[in-house]
Amino acid sequence: MVDPSLEATKRYYDDFATWYENERRPNDARGYHALIDDLELGALEPFARGRDVLECGCGTGLLLERIAQFARTAEGVDLSPGMLEHARARGLSVREASVTALPYADASFDVACSFKVLAHVEPIEQALAEMARVVRPGGYVLAELYNGWSFRALAKTLGPAGRISKTRDESAVYTRFDPPTAWRALLPASLELEGVRGVRIVTAAAPLLRIPFVGGVLRALEHRLMATPAAYFAGFAVLVAKKRGA
């Protein structure tokens, strides 16, 4: 049963589903979305290889499909039936649920991760507490936030809302930007923040990735910088938090 306060997000993503897939298929190795997905998986894989992994907000399954290739088991949950239809068509194991009320027993997974999702969840502390609850002691939560200290946050605050489908723009969904000073306080006491991985640190505008040589340099720099202090200024910040008590 989904909390009625999440209905707007659910409607937004149901409308978004086909557009979301079309934007990302065929998977364009030199495109913006491919870079973001590669960086997110680059952050996740060292913690998730050979482990039981839950992706919260798996959407159409673009990441979960790749996670399934290196994890021992890969499960997904998402709020939106429209997005999940695509994930099911990929043969993935998914359930319709909110990250704020995960339908799993305590300590069911080694890793719970979430990418491009938590910025749209108003009760974010509840979501992070749920992710921590379903992870085994010694396991990891990898939680991506929109960084309040980024050029992207400034551009999104000052600029017009981006189009997300024929009928809606980004203003149709709740979106939050959390600055590094707030990150630790969002986590439940059961999690210890071990590090941060930055996604989109130097790519000021997506079209730059298409320029020969410039695109290659930007991609290489993004990978090189993601685990450095520059991560604190990335557009997206992946918090790496370990569950206490192993």
Ligand SMILES: C[S@@+](CC[C@H](N)C(=O)[O-])C[C@H]1O[C@@H](n2cnc3c(N)ncnc32)[C@H](O)[C@@H]1O
């Ligand atoms: C931008 S998509 C990202 C999908 C996937 N993680 C990826 O990177 O391709 C965001 C997804 O989060 C889901 N979502 C938003 N709020 C959620 C919530 N409270 N619980 C579960 N999923 C949620 C949306 O339905 C949508 O499918």
